[in-house]
Amino acid sequence: MSRISVRGFAVASATAVTAVGSVVGVASGSTAQNNDAEATAGGTTLLADIPAGQQAQVQTASLTQQAETMAIAADASAKKDAEEAARKAAAETAIAKKEAAEKAAKAKEEAKERAEAKAAASRDAARDASDFAVQSSYTVAEVQAMARQMVPAGQFQCFSNIVDHESTWNYRAVNPSSGAYGLVQALPGSKMASAGADWQTNPATQIKWGLNYMNDRYGSPCGAWSFWQANHWY
Structure with a gap:
């Protein structure tokens, strides 16, 4: 595999740079070895230092990673909202069932009291x-x-x-x-x-x-x- 020297820092030709101003990733199957690295004056690889033919690859990799990160965050937020809505709906349903049960129990008790009063009046x-x-x-x-x-x-x-x-x-x-x-x-x-x-x-x-x-x-x-x-x- 051919190597390209960027200010003394050796990277594989298939390396994907995910953020402008720093080299943070490599393409599948290609890994930059520590012993290939040469210290640069600022310790940073700039986009301008990368050959023009590979800059599009660097930018594409960065945008792809950003999009994936945003998608993961959106999925997590949607899941959280759905779980919260489900909990709220379950709580409201439970409250409604409890109120209905209490109302039915009260009506039953009142009917029982009326029947008992009527029976008592008849007996007395x-x-x-x-x-x-x-x-x-x-x-x-x-x-x-x-x-x-x-x-x-x-x-x-x-x-x-x-x-x-x-x-x-x-x-x-x-x-x-x-x-x-x-x-x-x-x-x-x-x-x-x-x-x-x-x-x-x-x-x-x-x-x-x-x-x-x-x-x-x-x-x-x-x-x-x-x-x-x-x-x-x-």
Whole structure:
């Protein structure tokens, strides 16, 4: 292989110089040996010192290495960005699943509480409408006494609050605007027929229907009273 002396520094003719101002690499299969080197005045090989025929080779090698370095850096950056995006997406998915699970658990617990309250109200009701003798008329005190025996003790005050606002314990009360009827102002009043055919004249039948309505719709009279306070209807 022929050798070219550059200011006393011997390099192989196939040597690729990767940076202007210094010789840093050699082409495949050609290696500059330490014993071929001769100290130069500045210790540096300049591009201008290389024969014109090899300068293009030097510049091409330098640009190629730079391009490869940039490509490697770009790949590493893209990989890092992709990994970060994947971690973020996984974290967001985990949070969404956790929130959905918590919401489902809360809904399940609320449904359970309503069912338990309804069952407790049903168990605690001491007497049914049929347990009371039918009269031609009833005083407010008599109607309230009936309600105390039919509505669970822990729910009576809530039941009473609703009846106070709806009818002031008048079992024949009629709303002139809507036609709602009775103690609990059923609309229409004929709904109470499901509790007894005497719904128009028997407060016990109205109490029975009203209690069932509050339990079915709100879980209990206290649930109905909470709704009433917020909306002024139930």
